[in-house]
Structures are given as C-alpha cells and as structure tokens.
Amino acid sequence: MPKAPKTVTGKSKKVVHPNSRHATYIQRKINREQRLMKNKAESTIKQEQLQQKLLWYQTNLDSQKSMYTKHELAELTSKYLERFDEELEQIGIVNAVGNRQAKQHQARETAIKLTKERENLEFDTIGIEVPDLINGKNLEYFRNWTGEIRYFPNIKLRKSKRSDLKTSVEEHIDESENTEELPDYVDSLQNEDNDIVSTSDELPDYVDADTS
Structure with missing residues (x-):
C-alpha cells in the first residue's frame, strides 16, 4: 500500500x-x-502652529504701511496675545448658564489659558518670534505670501518684546535731546572764532609800516 504524501x-x-x-x-x-x-x-x-500665527499677522496687517517700527510691531503682538479673549468669554457664558456643575469645553479652556500664560511670559522676557515687519522687503513678501508651509524659509522672523512698546517714547526723547540749544560757552567760542576770521582780513598798522 503506497504511503500518504508528506505535507510540507x-x-x-x-x-x-x-x-x-x-x-x-x-x-x-x-x-x-x-x-x-x-x-x-x-x-x-x-x-x-507657526502657520496659524503667520496667517493671523498677515490678516491683521495695516495695508497703508510699507514697514513697521519696533513699537508698532509690539502693539500688533499685544493684540495677537488677546486673540483668545473672546472665546474664553463665550466659554464662561456657556458655563454660567443654569449654574452648570460640570464645565463644558474645560479641556479647551485649560489649553487656551496655558498658551496665554506661556506667550505672555515670553513677551515679557525673551520675546515672541513673529514675522519681521520692520524690514520693508520682508513685509512686502509676507503680504503676498500664499500661506503655504513650504515657503516658511523665505519669511524672515524676529523677536518682539513688551519693552519695545517704550521705544517710540525713548526715540522722541533722543530727538528732543539732539535739538537742544548749545550751551553759552559754545556760543562764545564760536563768536571768538568769528572775530579771529574777521580781524585777520585787515593787517595791523605796524605790518603796513614794515612792508612800506
């Protein structure tokens, strides 16, 4: 009887x-x-996250500006830090209706508050990374940016700090200092120089006698 074939x-x-x-x-x-x-x-x-930030700045650009000052950029950044305030207010209204015990959108509220805390700390210390709107050429390119991530390397960034809000005041003080009147002793020195120049045009009498 033949053997059954082996199964492999x-x-x-x-x-x-x-x-x-x-x-x-x-x-x-x-x-x-x-x-x-x-x-x-x-x-x-x-x-x-960077894309959302850049799109916010692009949407809130002043169409009349060809470039920003450090003070103006800091003002725009302050406005950027307040972008969630309206949403937080709406969440508070919803949770206040009917004295709800279980808060709605609690995870979203917590995430927003943590983000605001971190961004405000950066703005007060090392600065927040924002598009460089002080550079006119960069502002022009950024204004025409299509919003695509692949063009990020072409957008120049810089740090914006809360201390930059004082720059316009300091610049005004510097300009006023530069326009201050000269002290009296400087005027007297200038007058002496003018006298020397004017008297040198006429030779003294003894010089005329020698030359004659």
Whole structure:
C-alpha cells in the first residue's frame, strides 16, 4: 500500500530569547522608529502652529504701511496675545448658564489659558518670534505670501518684546535731546572764532609800516 504524501509545512519561527543580542537589536530598532514618529509629529504640530500665527499677522496687517517700527510691531503682538479673549468669554457664558456643575469645553479652556500664560511670559522676557515687519522687503513678501508651509524659509522672523512698546517714547526723547540749544560757552567760542576770521582780513598798522 503506497504511503500518504508528506505535507510540507512552513518553518516555525524561532523564539528569540529576551536577553539575547538579537532581542536587543529588535528593541533598539522599535525605539528608533517610535522616536522618529514622535519627532515628526512634533515637527508637524510646530509648523502648523507657526502657520496659524503667520496667517493671523498677515490678516491683521495695516495695508497703508510699507514697514513697521519696533513699537508698532509690539502693539500688533499685544493684540495677537488677546486673540483668545473672546472665546474664553463665550466659554464662561456657556458655563454660567443654569449654574452648570460640570464645565463644558474645560479641556479647551485649560489649553487656551496655558498658551496665554506661556506667550505672555515670553513677551515679557525673551520675546515672541513673529514675522519681521520692520524690514520693508520682508513685509512686502509676507503680504503676498500664499500661506503655504513650504515657503516658511523665505519669511524672515524676529523677536518682539513688551519693552519695545517704550521705544517710540525713548526715540522722541533722543530727538528732543539732539535739538537742544548749545550751551553759552559754545556760543562764545564760536563768536571768538568769528572775530579771529574777521580781524585777520585787515593787517595791523605796524605790518603796513614794515612792508612800506
């Protein structure tokens, strides 16, 4: 009686020992892939946040300006920091209706408050990164920017600080100092110089006697 044909089965996978070098290699590879995915996600979030910021500034540009002063840019940045105030007010109204015990939109409210706290701290200290509107050429390019992320490298950024709000006052003081009248002793020195120049035009009498 003929024997039944043997069925070919796939090779069973070899069990990897958890303390072996191969297991360490596999774990290291998994960790690297997870790290790359995390970095990519964080980079995407940062780019999207920067995009939203730039779009806000572009929407709120003064069409009559060819460039901004540091003071004017700081004023615009102060307005940017208040962009969530209306939303926070609406959330407060909703939560106040009917004396709700469970707050609605609590996660959104918390995220906004944390963002405002961080941005105000940066504005008071190291400054917030904003589009450089003081540079006329950069402002012109930024005004015509299509909003695409791929053009970010073409947009020049700078830091805007709350202390820049005082720059216009200081510049006014500097200008007034430069236009102050000269002290009296300076006028007297100038008058002496004028006298020397005027008297040198006429030769003294003894000089005329010698030359004759």
